[in-house]
Amino acid sequence: MTIISISLNDKLLTEIDQLQKALGFSGRSEVIRAGARMLLADNKDKEKLDGLLNSVLLLIHSQKVEDTVTAIKHEFEDIISTQIHNHLREDKCIEVFILEGDAARIKDLVRLFQTTRKMDYVKLIVA
Numbered sequence: 573m574t575i576i577s578i579s580l581n582d583k584l585l586t587e588i589d590q591l592q593k594a595l596g597f598s599g600r601s602e603v604i605r606a607g608a609r610m611l612l613a614d615n616k617d618k619e620k621l622d623g624l625l626n627s628v629l630l631l632i633h634s635q636k637v638e639d640t641v642t643a644i645k646h647e648f649e650d651i652i653s654t655q656i657h658n659h660l661r662e663d664k665c666i667e668v669f670i671l672e673g674d675a676a677r678i679k680d681l682v683r684l685f686q687t688t689r690k691m692d693y694v695k696l697i698v699a
Contacts, residue, residue: 621675631667632693640690648681
């Protein structure tokens with residue numbers, strides 16, 4: 573087994589500690605490994621997507637990054653059927669995109685939102 577080090581802010585570390593206790597993980601490393609496995613499995617599932625898809629994309633982000641969301645969504649108007657935007661507490665927003673189109677375009681859209689590092693949550697649900 574290889575040992576790596578990571579940097580976490582205090583809020584994330586506190587949430588990991590709470591998750592460890594709530595779910596009964598033996599330590600922080602177990603929580604991190606479980607999260608990595610889930611991310612890898614989710615990515616594998618996305619990579620298998622092919623053809624025409626109907627899906628829902630959920631985003632949660634800070635109000636400060638609405639310009640980023642707008643810039644990205646304008647590049648994908650061909651696959652966005654509907655967008656719902658709502659303000660949450662603590663200057664957060666939720667976006668719900670109803671998508672219809674080629675799997676490759678949908679994967680590109682999701683990848684852009686995931687890699688901006690400005691989104692708090694990105695989840696694709698395929699019908």
